Amino acid sequence: MQHCSFQNHVLIQHSEHTIANLRAELQHVNHHLAKVEKACNTAEVNLSLQNAQHRREVSQLNQEVETLKSRPDLEGVVAELEERINEMEDLLKKKCEEIEENDD
Numbered sequence: 001m002q003h004c005s006f007q008n009h010v011l012i013q014h015s016e017h018t019i020a021n022l023r024a025e026l027q028h029v030n031h032h033l034a035k036v037e038k039a040c041n042t043a044e045v046n047l048s049l050q051n052a053q054h055r056r057e058v059s060q061l062n063q064e065v066e067t068l069k070s071r072p073d074l075e076g077v078v079a080e081l082e083e084r085i086n087e088m089e090d091l092l093k094k095k096c097e098e099i100e101e102n103d104d
Helices: 004-069 074-103
Strands: none
Touching: none
């Protein structure tokens, strides 16, 4: 009987040792989990801030694009002004010719 009692005592000690090791490992895992959760929360906050910044930048760029689109076509404006200048020069030439004819 004592042999059984000794075996039981050894089994109990082994089980207690295993339980202590498992508790230590569980504590270590819980500590690691807390660090990972903190890092995850920090990453989520940073991502949220970056997302907000990117949205502001995209909005600003869209506004700039719309501003550029709303400007008149400068090449077209220049061509129209050159045409008007040529017409005015032609009119001025004709008036000068009329004045010279009337002076004679």
